[in-house]
Amino acid sequence: MGWISKLIDSVSERGREIWQQESHDHPAFPDTLADACRDLLSRQGDAVALAIAKEILQRYRSASEAEKLAFFHFLQMLQPDFNQISRLSHACAELNSPESYQAFCTALSGGRKALFELLNVPGVGTASLVSLREDLLKAMRVQPELKVVDLDLQSTLQSWFNRGFLEFRSISWETPAYILEKLIEYEAVHEIQDWDELKRRLEVDRDCFAFFHPALPGDPLIFVQVAYTQGISGDVAPFLNKDTPIEEGPSADSAIFYSISNCQKGLKGISFGNFLIKQVVQEILKQRPAIRQFSTLSPMPALTLALGKGQIDEEALTAIAGKKTELLKQQYAVDSLTELLLEKANLLERNDEQTAAWLEEVGLYYLAQVKKGTEPFDPVARFHLSNGASIYRINPFANTRPYGLESSAGLMVNYIYELDQVEINHEHFKQNGTIAIHRYNNKKNKIKRIENVRT
Known part of the structure; x- marks a missing residue:
């Protein structure tokens, strides 16, 4: 790749020289990143466009937080021409020709998406845009209206990282x-x-x-x-x-x-x-x-988050887990399941089979019944179950390090990938929201497979 990098650098340097000759009255970099991007979008020649793109990326890397935020708001306004897209869409429907479809696709990929493609400078562009998106995701926490920018940037990166x-x-x-x-x-x-x-x-x-x-x-x-x-x-x-x-x-x-x-x-x-x-x-x-x-052997990283948000129905869980919930609340002088698992998980007796069985019920209820929309609330569960895994076993006291107790009360779960069942599980989960679950029988020391449990 060395000679390619040298070639790109030489083209970029020649482009910079041409750019500076063109703007001899204003040899400095444009006042803002937005101005440079407008210049880049107006260019037809590759050499100058490459030089401008590299300059934009370098300028962005050294920009202040305020400058980056201003740049994100510029990107927010850099929409494709929706009126033109509407007209071309109708033309596509009427003419049904390759030319009309090509014009429609070109208009649809304008605005921000066109800019992101131009900024993908060989050697540094992809990494720079991945870093830019990290900054954008942080900014979105307080300014969610920037989501429209992320929709285009994420889809662009998705195509590059297929x-x-x-x-x-x-x-x-x-x-x-x-x-x-x-x-x-x-x-x-x-x-x-x-x-x-x-x-x-x-x-x-x-x-x-x-x-x-x-x-x-x-x-x-x-x-x-x-x-x-x-x-x-x-x-x-x-x-x-x-x-x-x-x-x-x-x-x-x-x-x-x-x-x-x-x-x-x-x-x-x-x-x-x-x-x-x-x-x-x-x-x-x-x-x-x-x-x-x-x-x-996976964590349940959102278990205590679900408890804190009131996502777990304590009455329903108590009905499933029997009297043990109330006994433990009395034993540890707490008023709720939430307090018990958030504050007392490190005190629960690890050699108590009844407590272990109760924790298994808590974990299984959380994974299979607590939802975000139509899918499990837990992100790791969503990932593995959508990939065709099944819930094999809930493991109490499997991670008693501080972070394990804090995030999931020490619980971990085995998701199992049965090679002859993966595709079936995947289809059932995606089509019907069903989950394949194996139930552990403590007395018989066996694990039984329950086919496609609808939750």
């Missing part, structure tokens, strides 16, 4: 250090404390896989960490403890996906995880033929 451009890589201790540093930085589920902890997560009984994009070659988009175990594990502590003995024997029959981290905040809402999991499964089947089960 599956065909993604590069699948296995990460090992031999991977370049600058990429390993990114894993430590981006781990979003279970923080990696130091290099020794990272090294343990890359030993022979573990794996790590990631997706990369040619425009961000040294920066992973998403990565998944896998542990190989005998049976499906319901406790995350051994995976996070760097002193856990290394299992080198052939006894492992299960692959446990215990951490999936999206790395680029500017790509929020652009899903790579479903592709990554499917590719990881295929890679594991090829490299480790003894593996027969594929499961996650």
